[in-house]
Amino acid sequence: MHYKKLFSKHLLLRKFHKGDIDFIFKHFSDANVTRFLYDQEPLKSIEEASKLLSWVMDFDSQDHIRWCITLKDIPIGTCGFHLYDAEMKSAEIGYDLAYQHWNKGYMTEALNVVLHHAKQNLQLHTVNACVATDNTFSQKLLQKLKFVLVKTDPNKHLYRGKYYPHHIYSLVLK
Template sequence: MMLETERLILRPLTLADAETAFYGWTGDEEVAKYVSWLPHRTIDDTMAWLKEIEWKHEDDARVPRDNYIWGFVLKETGELFGSGGLIWEEDYQLYQVGYNIKKSHWNRGYTTEAMKAILDFAATDLGIRKVAGGHAKENLASAKVLEKLGFTYDRDDVTAHVDGVRFFESREYFLNLDA
């Protein structure tokens, strides 16, 4: 399932994207600084992640699954520079938005543009009415993305990294979608 915006094409990621993703954002410690996953140490880590999400892009996007992840591609150049989508959050019983892009593409509005398309897909194609979002308190850029998308602040929280050892202070938001 591909999505399109004015400047971007959102497409499923494949194993062929491993090197681009690893050197672009999944292996970048600065990109991963404010997220719950740990930076990938090797391309094999990125390949394992891609295998995990690859099957989730079957022909019928309406089949419920726990993640809907797209690669973000610039229309003008064809460059893959990030990824994002909807991740099932068991604690909330809702999908949560998530996104990561290469540092060289920060502060250009690409993430907001991509996520608007994904939220439209969530409401229109999947019938989702409410989604969650969150960011590390220090990650002001992510706060701006959520605010531009119309998310409403709910509360402060503490988020665990996937290793279960490290934690960071976070801010949690919700967005009601109108289909």
């Protein structure tokens, strides 16, 4: 996937680098950030953070791309695409933000520039999002961005012995 630095009014979305290891560990071990991430346990060690950082730093990947969302040069979250399907020109979007930055419009701002990039530079036609049914903040964000609820999967993720239902949203980029 084609990577480039992205800018918005308040944010810089950039590549991750090795110096982001402490942010990755702190961010993905925070119970607020990981509350609805039913496909990954909260990080418990720097070694786990290092594996995740290696994945987000795979800039030559053909199936995913992830940006570090920064505010005044301080990392505050991540966003990007995974499950890229070149034939269908589609991908799934994922995002997370440090708790102290919730409800300030930063994720809306970040996703707007990422979706514009997806249309203009990645030539994506469809962007999907998978959101836990009890994650109402994320659902409102997607609806604000004109994503449409297409279905609910009652058994999307098996996490700690329990299945968690998820809404599947979709956005056709025009």
